[in-house]
Amino acid sequence: MKSFTDKVVVITGAGSGIGKALAIELAGRGARLALSDVDAVRAAGTVAECEKAGATAKAYELDVADRDAVLAHAEEVAVDFGGANVVVNNAGVALGATVEEMTWDDYDWLMGINLGGVVNGTKAFLPQVIASGDGHIVNLSSVFGFIGVPTQSAYNAAKFAVRGFTEALRQEMLIARHPVKVSCVHPGGIKTNIARDARGGAERDIDKAAEGFEKIARTTPEKAAQTIVRGIERGTARILIGPDAYAIDAIPRVLGSFYQRPLALLGRLGMRNL
Numbered sequence: 001m002k003s004f005t006d007k008v009v010v011i012t013g014a015g016s017g018i019g020k021a022l023a024i025e026l027a028g029r030g031a032r033l034a035l036s037d038v039d040a041v042r043a044a045g046t047v048a049e050c051e052k053a054g055a056t057a058k059a060y061e062l063d064v065a066d067r068d069a070v071l072a073h074a075e076e077v078a079v080d081f082g083g084a085n086v087v088v089n090n091a092g093v094a095l096g097a098t099v100e101e102m103t104w105d106d107y108d109w110l111m112g113i114n115l116g117g118v119v120n121g122t123k124a125f126l127p128q129v130i131a132s133g134d135g136h137i138v139n140l141s142s143v144f145g146f147i148g149v150p151t152q153s154a155y156n157a158a159k160f161a162v163r164g165f166t167e168a169l170r171q172e173m174l175i176a177r178h179p180v181k182v183s184c185v186h187p188g189g190i191k192t193n194i195a196r197d198a199r200g201g202a203e204r205d206i207d208k209a210a211e212g213f214e215k216i217a218r219t220t221p222e223k224a225a226q227t228i229v230r231g232i233e234r235g236t237a238r239i240l241i242g243p244d245a246y247a248i249d250a251i252p253r254v255l256g257s258f259y260q261r262p263l264a265l266l267g268r269l270g271m272r273n274l
Contacts, residue, residue: 001086001136001181001232005030008081008132012064012121013091015042018140018190018228020049021221022088025229027055034077034084036062038091064091064117065109074124083128086232088138089121096151107154114158119165126180135180136232138239139166143188143248147259150267170237181235185228188244190219218242 013019015037023035027050037043040061050057062073095110118139129135145159170182219242231239251259
């Protein structure tokens, strides 16, 4: 995809963070934008900024874990825009808790959004993307789709699954010779509110973890958006964002499963300091 002019781009989780930055970046490139978020006010705010850039954009309130709602959203986009060219399944949440501490509701909540949202969005929009003749599916995984991390078992499970789902989808599109590119995005530390909005643990623990995350998160959402756009333009299968993403991708390649012992030690030290 060499130009986004008049291309219809669907972005979930567009009210803040990477989703918002991506919408604004594409607004400046002439895309027509269907922007959803579970927070309708945030989605409307992003639409307002895109319209200032001269783009056509519409806000939708959407819970990506609600399959029927996502299917209905795809029908709305078909009516409002004539169908989608690009779908970015970006919406995501965080949960910090050990397997022992985590509740069933916590697990279902995270998996429903981080994995279910990707599957729902892909399945609902794939017919439109294929029919467009110039389509692209972009699914957000994470560097936690490369390595397992203590207190992140649910997040790891979802992001590893998104990676596998997306890589399988890409091969299926190649086998069927559909005019659809597929990319899996693996951001490192991005300066967003995801850590502060996380579930799990006491409020003090979440604040402490968020402060630590903010110290190491070096990449801005705007830089992440530019990297994703460049990846779409090039048809890149795996889009890594930030130098930390490249470093973390290399860890299991070099160390194999041996990376888990030093990471566990760091995790023990970190828990003592909470």
